[in-house]
Amino acid sequence: MSLLALQGSLELGIIYAIMALGVFISFRTLNMPDLTVDSSFTLGAAVSAMLCTMGHPFLALPAAMVAGWLAGNVTALLYTKLKIQPLLAGILVMLGLYSINLRVMANRANIPLLNQPTVFNSLQGTPVEAQTHWLLPLVLLLAVILLLYLFLQTRFGLVLRATGDNDQMVRAVGVNTNITILFGLGLANTLVALSGAMIAQYQSFADISMGVGMVIIGLASVIIGEVLFGTSSLLRRLLAVVLGAMLYRLVIAIALHLGMPPTDLKLVSAIIVTIALSSPVIKEGLMSRQKRSRSYAHKEVKDNAGNP
C-alpha cells in the first residue's frame, strides 16, 4: 500500500473518530442503540456542503452541529415523552431525516464541492497550507477529546454516564433522566454531524446516502477500541474509541488494497461488528468447551485407575 493511501486512511480515521465518539456517548454512556446516527451524519454533511456553496465553510461546522443536536433531541423526545422504544425512535428519525436531508440539499442527491471554498483550502497562503488536510481534523479531534473528557467529569457529566448504567439510581439522586437522555442524544448526534460536516468538505462532496451504515462503523470502532485498548479509565475509554476508529479505517484500506471490491465494504463492516459483538459469547463457549474436555480427561483417568 502506498504511503499516500496510508496517510489518507489515517486522515479519514481522525475525522470518523469524532463520529465514533458520538456513538460512544449514545451506546456506552447512555446504553441506547441510537440509529439516528446514519441520518444525522448525512445531515451534517448536507448542511456543511450547502453552506460551503454559499461561501461559509467555517460557519458550516457549528451549523451542522446544531442540526445534529436537534436530530438527537427528536429521537430522545420520541423515547422519553412518547415512550417509543429507542431502536424504533432512531429508525423513525432516520427515515424522516432522509426527506429533510434531501430538502437541505435542494432536492439533489449529490452536491459536489470541487471549486468551492472549504476549511481545507481556505488557509492557502499560510504556513500550514500543505498540512491542512490532517492538521485541521487532528486539532478538532483533540479539542473534542479534551472537552468530552472534562465534561464527563462534571456534575452533569457524571449523571449522564450513570444514566446508561442505572437510570433508576439517577432518578434516586434527584436527577430527571429525561433531561440526561435529551442532552446525551443531542451531544452524540452533534459529534456525528460535525464528523459528517468535515467528511463532506474533506471529500469535496455530500451524498444523500453517505451515512448508510455509519452507526455500524461507529460501533465497530467503539468495540475494537475496547477490546484492544481496554476500558479501565475514562481517558483510556475515549482514546480507545479514537484508536478503534483509526484502526478500522486502516483495516478497510488494507482490505481494499488487497483487492476487495469497494461494494463489499458494508458486508465486511457488518461481519466485523458481528464478530466483535459476539466475542463474549464466543469466548465463553471456548472456555466451557475447554472445561468440558478437561473434565472428560479427568474422568478417563479415574475410570482407568479403577480398572484392575
Place this chain on the structure above:
Amino acid sequence: MLEIRSLSKTFSMGSINEKLAVDEVDLTLEAGEFVTVIGGNGAGKSTLLNCIAGVYEPDKGSIVLDGMDITYWPEYKRSQYIGRVFQDPLKGTAFDMTIEENLAMAYAKGKPHGLQWGIRKADLALFREHLARLGLGLENRMKQKVGLLSGGQRQALTLLMATIVKPKLLLLDEHTAALDPSAARQVLYLTKELVEQHQLCTLMVTHNMKAALEYGTRTIMMHDGRIILDISGEERRKMTVDKLIELFGRRSGQELDNDRLLLG
C-alpha cells in the same frame, strides 16, 4: 413528617388481572420515627413504598411529606427529599463508575447539576471519612469501580448514598434480603447506626420478623393492601415473634406466607 391519606393503587385496572395492591392506606409518621413493615408475599409493601417514592402514581389519596403534597410529583423531584435502598444490590449504584463518583452523585442531590467539577478535593476527604465509618475498608478503594464490590458492600454504599445528604424520609425495601446472613446483619446494624445518628424518619420493609421487632420504634403489618396491625411503645416491647404470627393469623384469617420469611 409523612402523612398518607386513603392511598390506593390498582394494577392493570379494568383487565382480568386487576389487582388492588394498596387499599385505602392511612399512615402517619412523626419526625425521627423508625417504622418496620412486615407482611406476606404480595401484601402491597413494595407498592406502598413505590407510591411514596414516585415510581407508581396512586389512583387516589394523598402523600404529604413535611408539609409538601408530593402525591403527583415526578420520581426524580421527590428523590431530593427521599433516600432509598432497593432489595436488588445492583439497583442502588452505577456499577461501571467508581465509588467516589457514585458518592459524588449522591452528594450533589438537591444541588444544581451543571458544569461544576463533579468531585472536589474537599468532598473526597468527606467521602473517605464517611466510608471509613462503614468499617468495610472501602475508604481505600475509592477509585475502584462499584462493579467489583460484593452485594453487602454495595448495599452499605447505597445506604451511605441515600443518607449522605440528610433525607426527610428513608425508604428501605428488604434491602438485606439478597445478602448472606452475616452481610445482612452487618448492613442492618449500619442501618440502625445511620438512622439513629441522623434521626431519620424511616420505613423499612423486612422479611426478618425478629429484626422487625428489634430495630426501630414501631412495627406495622400489611395484608391484602391494608395495614392490619400497628404497634409501638410498651405493646411492641412486649411483643414476640410467635405472638406476632398468631396476631397475623387472627387479623387476616390466614397463615402468614412469605417465601423469604425469617423467624429467628
